[in-house]
Amino acid sequence: MKETQTIENKATNTQQTERISGSEAIVRCLLAEGVDIIYGYPGGAIMPVYDELYKYQDKIHHVLTRHEQGATHSAQGYARISGKVGVAMATSGPGATNLVTGIADAQIDSTPMVCITGQVASHLLGSDAFQETDIVGISTPVTKWNHQITKASEIPEVMAKAFYIAKSGRPGPVLIDITKDAQFEEFDFVYEKCTGVRSYKPVPETDIKSVEAAAELINNAKKPLVVWGQGVILSEAEEAFKAFIEKAGIPSAWTILGVSAIPTEHPLNVGMLGMHGNYAPNVLTNECDVLIAIGMRFDDRVTGKLDEYAQQAKVIHFEIDPAEVDKNVKTDVAVLGDAKASLEAILPFIHKNTHTEWHQKFKDLYEIEYEKVIKHDLHPTKEGLTMGEVLHQINLESKGEAAIVSDVGQHQMIACRYAKFNQTKSNITSGGLGTMGFGLPAAIGAKMAAPEREVVSISGDGGYQMTIQELGTIFQQKTAVKIVVLNNDFLGMVRQWQQLFFDKRYASTEMTNPDFVAIAKGYYINARRVTKREELAEAVAEMMASKEAYFLEVCVEKEGNVFPMVPSGASVSDIRLS
Amino acid sequence: MEKELKQFTVSVYTENNIGLLNRISAIFQRRHINIESINSSVSEIESVSRWTIVVNLSEEQMKKIIGQIEKQVEVIKAYYHTEEEIIYQESCIFKMKSDLLFDERQIQNIIKDSNARIVTVNRQFFVIEKSGRKEEIELLHRELSVFGIMQFTRSGRISVSKEEMKISKMLAAFNH
């Protein structure tokens, strides 16, 4: 640790230069940026950097994932739980293309990540050389920024810029492609952190007039509704957000990336928005008089049919990215800027309120949802385990302290709906891209970034098998993640749509599955399968008590459905309870 | 509910960057918006490039696209203007058979009346160049096409705005 310090000091100490290779410079840049863990996979075009990583292994921990996609998702999980920049590394060609899914996921979910890829030597560029691929071209539409380095002397400046861009403003993925000759080349290294890029304005200035206009609308509102997203977490605005909604007394609903910003049990939390969200906030979106969106982007899974979304309401949008304003929903007042700064600015203008009657409407609708859906999910009496009761057991054990990392599908919606959170940055899931296979590797990254925390990965039998090979990483790294597979022998979410909208024609959604317990045991991971309700509580308790990685397969009912549901193309207030 | 399409001229000030063309054109391509013309050149500011892009779309779409363009890290600022708000030129060149110059006397008049000019003449062909507004070029093209055109090409639009764009002030502010 001490040595890292000295290297860091040397590196940030601007005046001193040292003659080193490009590949060593890359590692030194990572150290100067405070990187302690990177996820990656070696290969020809990145070997010089790996050689340096070998020398610096006591300062940077390189995690060998079992697939480059796993490296990106692990870097994402690391970033999402810590707020720091995740780093993934791969060789040229197939190594680089294997990163693309994770990069696209990080782009749409605003996750700070830096990907470093090796590239063929610069004199071979464009010659279809072995493992040459135009990764800069390929990754352009899914990166916040990318750049190819062909000279070692460019490395410090470009790397500094990469970290700055990835983390600042609305975060996102950056890819840096480095030719092999630039890795070998020696040059005079000096590192300076990037503090600004002339053409790039990460945070727009907050206009106090818009703050006042927003406050006036909020103060005059009779039925205000807050809808918040990940922006609250990304700008670390949790406290400011809580202070704001508490003073204004506004019922507040979340997107699946925004949840955990305030504790689930907070009295103003009225639940999840969107397609499989809660009944009350969806229905009452079309009844509120002022809709206050904070750090969210009106994704179509949240809004349903746009022409019938909150048409009656005045809309206020707190947003860091000017391109999001009026993109999907027309706003009456846009408060541009960082969510934390804007919320702190508006607080003094806000009148105290309670909106008691308006709150009662949420409670009434919750009761309906509880009777029709929630009760049967969490406390089923009929045969067949439900996904909801598994989540309920996990909640009982975790007491809201665990981070929940979900994959994509029915189990994801159930996890987001029912998981309880006391801490922020605790719901890690692939929201915008809906990337099956995200969960397991993301859980690895999350656990490594926050080893003191309980990290529970929840996947379906489909998505789990998309990145199942990362069990190897868990075994090798001794990562104590808890792995739950909710096995319904179906690609459940697609099957649900087939049942509801394609007359039960289950085209290619039935899965003949392997012995998941045997597979986990093959990686020397403790494993157990539960098929009966009587065993569930004890099995979950055993898993949560384990000090090591633990795999739990729960065989749930095969054709369970997730409700409520806003059918695609329908209005949020036409949400179905069955 | 089709929104009315209008022609807009977009001016984008950028850092010189190899990959940027890709990023900018992808913004239009993703939304199935055809780029009528695109031109990239140096600008009035040292080391800043200026792009002029002509597109047909609704104003609402235009605003969203400007947001997406400005979001790119290497874009300094983007503006859009209607035709009334800019002074613009496009240019074109025609290659035609030299005989026509002697056999078809009207050609000389057409060239003169349209303020075009002859760039070069040799035994086989001559070349006409014309700069002007879109309609002027279209008219000249129609008039010459009856005689047979060997080759025709037309440049992207270049334009300046009537109003100040305040870009230099922005850059000056950054340098402080």
Ligand SMILES: Cc1ncc(C[n+]2csc(CCOP(=O)(O)OP(=O)(O)O)c2C)c(N)n1
């Ligand atoms: C990589 C990828 N491929 C396909 C899909 C489409 N898709 C969404 S949910 C789903 C089914 C997921 O099944 P499973 O992992 O078993 O989870 P379940 O829905 O049963 O909980 C599919 C195929 C996707 N989201 N991601």
